Amino acid sequence: MPVSFKVTHQDLHTRARLGLLMTPHGEVQTPVFMPVGTQATVKTMLPHEVRQLGGEIVLSNTYHLYLRPGHELIREAGGLHRFMGWDGPILTDSGGFQVFSLGPLRKVSDDGVTFKSHIDGSEHFFSPEKAMEVQQYLGPDIAMAFDECAPYPCAYDEAKAAMERTTRWAARCLEASAGASQAVFGIVQGGMFRDLREQSARDLVAMDFPGYALGGLSVGEPKGVMYEVLDYAGPLLPPDKPRYLMGVGSPDCLVEGVVRGIDMFDCVLPTRIARNGTVFTRRGRLVVRNAEYARDFSPLDPECGCYTCRNFTRAYLRHLIKANEVAGIRLTTIHNLYFVLNLMTEIRDAVRRGVLLEFREEFLSRFNPSEN
RNA sequence: GUGGGUGUAGCUCAGAGGUUAGAGCACCAGAUUGUGGCUCUGGGGGCCGUGGGUUCAAAUCCCAUCAUCCACC
Numbered sequence: 001m002p003v004s005f006k007v008t009h010q011d012l013h014t015r016a017r018l019g020l021l022m023t024p025h026g027e028v029q030t031p032v033f034m035p036v037g038t039q040a041t042v043k044t045m046l047p048h049e050v051r052q053l054g055g056e057i058v059l060s061n062t063y064h065l066y067l068r069p070g071h072e073l074i075r076e077a078g079g080l081h082r083f084m085g086w087d088g089p090i091l092t093d094s095g096g097f098q099v100f101s102l103g104p105l106r107k108v109s110d111d112g113v114t115f116k117s118h119i120d121g122s123e124h125f126f127s128p129e130k131a132m133e134v135q136q137y138l139g140p141d142i143a144m145a146f147d148e149c150a151p152y153p154c155a156y157d158e159a160k161a162a163m164e165r166t167t168r169w170a171a172r173c174l175e176a177s178a179g180a181s182q183a184v185f186g187i188v189q190g191g192m193f194r195d196l197r198e199q200s201a202r203d204l205v206a207m208d209f210p211g212y213a214l215g216g217l218s219v220g221e222p223k224g225v226m227y228e229v230l231d232y233a234g235p236l237l238p239p240d241k242p243r244y245l246m247g248v249g250s251p252d253c254l255v256e257g258v259v260r261g262i263d264m265f266d267c268v269l270p271t272r273i274a275r276n277g278t279v280f281t282r283r284g285r286l287v288v289r290n291a292e293y294a295r296d297f298s299p300l301d302p303e304c305g306c307y308t309c310r311n312f313t314r315a316y317l318r319h320l321i322k323a324n325e326v327a328g329i330r331l332t333t334i335h336n337l338y339f340v341l342n343l344m345t346e347i348r349d350a351v352r353r354g355v356l357l358e359f360r361e362e363f364l365s366r367f368n369p370s371e372n
Numbered sequence: 373g374u375g376g377g378u379g380u381a382g383c384u385c386a387g388a389g390g391u392u393a394g395a396g397c398a399c400c401a402g403a404u405u406g407u408g409g410c411u412c413u414g415g416g417g418g419c420c421g422u423g424g425g426u427u428c429a430a431a432u433c434c435c436a437u438c439a440u441c442c443a444c445c
Contacts, residue, residue: 034406036406038408043409064407093406101407118408144406147406215406217406220405246405248405253405266406268404268405269407270405272407272409273405275409276403276404287401290400291401324410329409329410
């Protein structure tokens with residue numbers, strides 16, 4: 001088994017646990033946040049910087065790398081790890097979500113998905129088999145099954161059809177990847193409908209994946225709705241396998257996810273909002289691009305120990321962002337990644353000490369998700 | 373000094389007698405959750421150089437004036 005997972009500590013008060021994800025490229029402590037490197041790079045960051053910030057595993061993207069530079073080229077380069085100069089673990093998304101999110105110009109059938117490239121408009125076809133083949137060329141430690149992500153809101157029948165198709169595709173993904181050197185994680189779908197989520201989880205668990213993801217969340221639904229799904233869908237997954245909540249999150253969602261037993265997260269939010277001049281602080285989000293910080297010579301977050309906060313002021317960062325200097329978005333990206341990765345370290349520590357609920361209360365009482 | 377050009381948003385300009393004068397950039401704010409980095413959405417901004425005239429109606433036509441640029445003496 002190329003990837004294995006071990007729960008090292010189970011919290012007594014919540015469903016949180018500590019774990020160790022073992023991969024051919026090293027071990028990962030869970031719960032973990034995976035920085036996103038869609039195009040074989042965490043935007044604006046170098047691999048050693050991601051490592052320094054505390055990143056242990058990164059996510060990359062099948063869809064984008066297949067279109068450019070092409071999975072054959074990456075295999076030729078010796079695989080994704082060597083190509084991008086990252087020797088730690090890598091998880092690749094299958095492309096299912098991109099097909100869902102990148103446009104209306106797609107046609108889904110049981111066979112697979114016909115879609116148009118966002119780069120040049122050329123037509124392509126992805127099936128479960130194709131998605132597995134491309135990911136084998138890329139060579140991540142963990143590949144994701146090819147799924148169909150239902151939108152939000154979504155009618156019951158539509159969510160049901162997408163979920164059932166995802167289940168059929170999951171079986172084909174497993175078959176197509178038999179003997180492959182990477183682990184394949186299954187993805188639970190079912191929209192916001194409890195019985196669909198239960199059905200999905202039951203069917204996928206029967207296939208015995210080495211890990212399970214909850215997909216189709218963080219697609220526009222209120223946070224409370226997502227937490228509710230986590231509450232009932234989480235316990236349906238085998239306790240000895242890693243649970244991955246795809247596309248989350250914001251700091252408050254990370255805390256709530258761990259409380260509900262999630263082991264792995266990925267999200268573009270920290271890096272994306274950084275590039276648009278917004279950062280996380282202990283008190284919540286801060287739009288450092290705003291005029292009120294033009295003469296604010298204090299750090300982004302006085303409690304933060306990151307390189308950006310130790311060396312630069314809000315006024316300077318605002319200047320760089322306004323002037324469109326690359327250093328600006330690099331420094332805010334450093335801060336946001338550090339913030340989230342450090343938060344995960346603190347969460348793990350709180351679980352270890354059995355005080356996660358207290359940590360949650362303290363953190364959420366100070367962190368306003370939408371306000372400075 | 374003479375002739376000509378140009379004066380409209382912070383900047384560059386569009387608008388050639390007819391609704392409440394527009395655009396791009398800049399500025400201000402919001403958005404962003406399995407990434408289409410430098411995007412999207414919204415907002416504030418104007419004595420149309422100034423003064424007079426013609427007209428039902430003037431940024432627009434006429435006169436004067438000021439500023440500015442160019443060419444020539």
